[in-house]
Amino acid sequence: MAVGxxxxxxxxxxxxxxxxxxxxxxxxxxxxxxxxxxxxxxxxLITLDHAGGILDPARDVxxxxxxxxxQFTNGVVQPFASVPRYFxxxxxxxxxxxxxxxENSQLxxxxxxxxxDRNRLREYxxxxxxxxxQGHTIVAAHVIGHGAAQAFSQTxxxxxxxxxxxxxxxxxxxxxxxxxxxxxxxxxxxTVLLLLDRDSVVGGRLGSSMELGFLQGxxxxxxxxxxxxxxxxxxxxxxxGDSVLTFGSEDGAPYIAGVPIGTVRAVFSSPRExxxxxxxxxxxxxxxxxxxxxxxxxxxxxxRALVDPRKDER
Amino acid sequence: xxxxxxxxxxxxxxxxxxxxxxxxxxxxxxxxVPDLALLVVVAAALTRGPQYAAVLGFAAGLLLxxxxxxxxxxxxxxxxxVIVGHVAGRMRMPGQGGQGAQPSASMVVAAVAACSFLGNSxxxxxxxxxxxxxxxxAEMLEVILVALVWDVxxxxxxxxPLMYLFRRLEPARxxxx
Numbered sequence: 001m002a003v004g005x006x007x008x009x010x011x012x013x014x015x016x017x018x019x020x021x022x023x024x025x026x027x028x029x030x031x032x033x034x035x036x037x038x039x040x041x042x043x044x045l046i047t048l049d050h051a052g053g054i055l056d057p058a059r060d061v062x063x064x065x066x067x068x069x070x071q072f073t074n075g076v077v078q079p080f081a082s083v084p085r086y087f088x089x090x091x092x093x094x095x096x097x098x099x100x101x102x103e104n105s106q107l108x109x110x111x112x113x114x115x116x117d118r119n120r121l122r123e124y125x126x127x128x129x130x131x132x133x134q135g136h137t138i139v140a141a142h143v144i145g146h147g148a149a150q151a152f153s154q155t156x157x158x159x160x161x162x163x164x165x166x167x168x169x170x171x172x173x174x175x176x177x178x179x180x181x182x183x184x185x186x187x188x189x190x191t192v193l194l195l196l197d198r199d200s201v202v203g204g205r206l207g208s209s210m211e212l213g214f215l216q217g218x219x220x221x222x223x224x225x226x227x228x229x230x231x232x233x234x235x236x237x238x239x240x241g242d243s244v245l246t247f248g249s250e251d252g253a254p255y256i257a258g259v260p261i262g263t264v265r266a267v268f269s270s271p272r273e274x275x276x277x278x279x280x281x282x283x284x285x286x287x288x289x290x291x292x293x294x295x296x297x298x299x300x301x302x303x304r305a306l307v308d309p310r311k312d313e314r
Numbered sequence: 315x316x317x318x319x320x321x322x323x324x325x326x327x328x329x330x331x332x333x334x335x336x337x338x339x340x341x342x343x344x345x346x347v348p349d350l351a352l353l354v355v356v357a358a359a360l361t362r363g364p365q366y367a368a369v370l371g372f373a374a375g376l377l378l379x380x381x382x383x384x385x386x387x388x389x390x391x392x393x394x395x396v397i398v399g400h401v402a403g404r405m406r407m408p409g410q411g412g413q414g415a416q417p418s419a420s421m422v423v424a425a426v427a428a429c430s431f432l433g434n435s436x437x438x439x440x441x442x443x444x445x446x447x448x449x450x451x452a453e454m455l456e457v458i459l460v461a462l463v464w465d466v467x468x469x470x471x472x473x474x475p476l477m478y479l480f481r482r483l484e485p486a487r488x489x490x491x
Contacts, residue, residue: 034369035368035396038371039393039396039397042372042389042392044389045387046387046393049388055380058388059380066328069332069336070382073333074336077337
């Protein structure tokens with residue numbers, strides 16, 4: 001028998017054990033057939049379960065029977081399992097509270113600025129799209145200050161200066177249309193004269209008839225900003241809803257051509273002056289001005305975001 | 315009397331399985347729980363021999379396969395524990411007085427370690443072959459070794475009482491041995 005051979009440590013001992021273990025061996029012999037039967041049974045079960053679904057009732061039965069016992073044990077054990085948590089030190093808890101508070105405020109801040117960031121991103125997108133459409137190189141800049149009312153001029157400060165290629169007499173646009181022009185620039189900032197200022201005069205062209213005119217601001221900032229347009233040809237009739245674009249200047253300074261300015265809101269005839277006064281509503285919402293673009297000469301170098309349409313073509 | 319013995323053995327198995335699935339998940343070491351059912355089968359094998367242990371192993375494995383958190387193919391633990399029962403039964407020291415001999419402590423620990431490795435390996439290999447679930451071999455080996463350490467650690471508290479129990483339940487054999 002295999003048992004005897006496996007455990008044998010010498011012929012004489014084996015001989016002795018053969019006799020001593022006769023009964024043991026006789027009872028052990030069926031073990032082999034039992035083993036084969038049980039292994040086959042296991043393999044059969046695996047095959048049946050692999051085939052799928054057949055053993056689910058058995059699973060259900062055992063689950064129904066053992067489930068309550070497991071639940072009971074779990075219920076008994078649960079309170080003890082949580083005991084180690086009672087013994088955490090006050091220091092570690094304080095550390096944890098501090099860390100969580102930090103994280104909380106950080107998340108709060110993220111939440112608070114999410115809308116702002118999204119809007120800024122959208123503005124960048126639109127600005128770069130319009131720059132690409134018009135074929136100009138644009139330096140992106142943010143409005144960082146508004147001129148006080150005491151100055152009686154409508155100006156804003158932007159955070160781009162001569163180091164970014166910005167200098168006086170450059171067109172400033174936003175994603176909606178014309179904003180104004182740069183009147184002065186320092187190394188890091190520049191002052192922009194808005195369209196709304198009384199001193200701002202922009203050459204415009206009616207989109208439908210290509211007639212020329214000059215737009216002048218009224219010096220009002222809030223409320224309902226309006227530009228007055230005087231047409232060169234007094235005989236021309238502007239239609240309400242007509243859009244007005246810049247007709248541009250020589251070398252694109254201070255205004256480049258083809259930037260949308262606004263729409264015609266109303267037309268007044270003045271028999272005494274034998275001219276027509278056209279009121280224009282600018283496209284740009286000046287009170288919420290944030291991201292603007294300065295149209296810089298081609299070939300400008302800067303370390304900030306430069307939207308250059310020709311770069312895409314290359 | 316024979317029925318009573320069977321009931322006691324099944325009861326021990328049930329307790330082992332319930333503890334294994336609901337008590338020890340609170341005390342896991344790297345997610346591994348000790349194989350209490352396997353310890354019961356080994357204890358039975360060391361006192362009652364391979365045949366009894368194989369049958370008990372089949373029952374224990376079936377219970378493990380069907381008890382609620384299990385979602386593997388039914389029969390995988392049964393196969394593993396049948397083999398464990400048989401092998402552990404063969405590990406008794408037949409040369410020194412047959413089934414009546416008390417195995418030494420080191421012998422018991424060695425048997426548990428070998429059986430734990432064997433049982434978990436057979437179970438894991440079954441999963442490997444059946445792709446149920448497909449786990450890399452290195453991960454399997456780590457789990458098997460952690461389980462081995464668990465089983466050996468719990469052996470002194472579980473196996474000797476169970477062996478005493480099974481010896482007490484054993485029908486008197488001295489009459490015809």
